[in-house]
Amino acid sequence: MTVTSTVLIRTREARRQQRSGLPKWVLIGAEILVPILLLAVWWIVSANSTNTFFPPLETILERMASLAATPAFWGDVGSSVGNLLLSFALASALGVGLGIALGMSRWLSWLVEPTIHFFRAIPPVALVPIFVSLIGFGNETRILSITLSAVFPVLISTIDGIHAVDPDRRAVGRIYRLGAWDRIFSVALPEASPRILSGMQVSLITAFVVMIASEMLGSSIGLGARTLLAQQSFMIADMWVGILVLGIIGYVVTALLAIFRRRVLRWYIAIRQQEKNL
Template sequence: MKRKALNWSLGVATPVLLVAAWWVASANSVNTFFPPLSAIMVRFRQLWLFDHFGSDILLSLRNLLLGYAVATVAGVVIGFVTALVPVARWALDPVIHFLRGIPPVALVPIFISLIGFGIEMRVASIALAALFPTLIATVDGIRSVDTTLKDVSSVYRLSRGERLAQVYLPAAGPQIASGMQVSLQVAFIVMIASEMLGSSEGIGAMTLLAQQSFMIPDMWAGILLLGVIGFGANLVFELLKNRILAWHAGSRRLANS
């Protein structure tokens, strides 16, 4: 318990100290490209808590959640099919490994050419880029299910649906969750890239516009907001994962004791 409290304290203290150091180091700055943190925070409050909250923050979060949801559902479904159906495995494995080798940001210009600059382009590019970590983690998780569990499900004559829901999904759950977490990070990166390359709305577009217009405090405020959202999204995912997979952590503690 003491170790957990110490780790939590360090996790809180380190960002606070870094922000304090940034505040002190930039307090008297006259460098145009390194403004005082106090000036950045003023613009952060004006831009992102009032002016552009509904028009840009909510828009970006909607695209992120839609693309990520599509990627998660498709990744899990295709992963199950690829892992459990031999014909699908032979047919899809080369395509999956080819497409996942393409840098996610490189997909954005392709979707701009095919779909245009609308919301559909941003959601589609996020979904395709975020698909592969979840898909590959699902395939690996299903393939690594203990053969004893498979034999027991056969002995009890579970139906295919019962095997998927009661055997394969719980056994592969921790690995699938890890893939989903990576997919969330990829989706966040592509969300920003799609807005910077093909949009005049959203956090990424506003941050790029500020840089191009030499509104440097606004640019820093946008970067700060992206960091806060990325950190918050990962934190929420960790909390949900720990709650949903609490049984897995308990079984590991029992195995190690």
């Protein structure tokens, strides 16, 4: 082995270490430690608080424990989480299905995309009063408003992902005379999946925001309604409990989707990592 080759190997190894960043256990530890530190700071800062709207964290946690012992609290949690998951699943299925249909047809995509971008530009929360006026205050209204608000990120990312499929792969599919379904599931979807799952992450955040807004507007069920009612009734500790629980739910569902995305895209992440290490 020559001196030049030895230097090149060591240089590559050094670059890999620099690009790999911190060890994984450090990142996981920081992700756990930072929320704990924030809660500790909150506990210390609010310990002697006499502000009505900023009670001590100890009081909030005690109230959370007492509410967690009541069936009504878990009923609100179940209603919110159920609406969120059902609406997100419907939005994902509808967005991917329509996105594939529009992405595989250039002329149809060109015809419909201006309308899609028009409705996408409307703030999702602004759609809630419209659905309430048309349908009423039932649970169906909340599910419909969440679904239609969350469908656009998945729909647009699916269309873009299908359009970005390598033309050479499309040509190979035609050469081997693959059927329409085979071209979709064997060629288009695997290559478009990174963009589709990124759109699903945005869709989940949108669904979560609209879920809270739909419950706060004319509903008496769900964590959003409970939090708003507590604020209007000056039950400040209950209001903070609702905010904390909503934050926990948002973090958990986002983390679960991130884990799902990493597992589905292991092949894609491995390819990207190899490209970085070159």
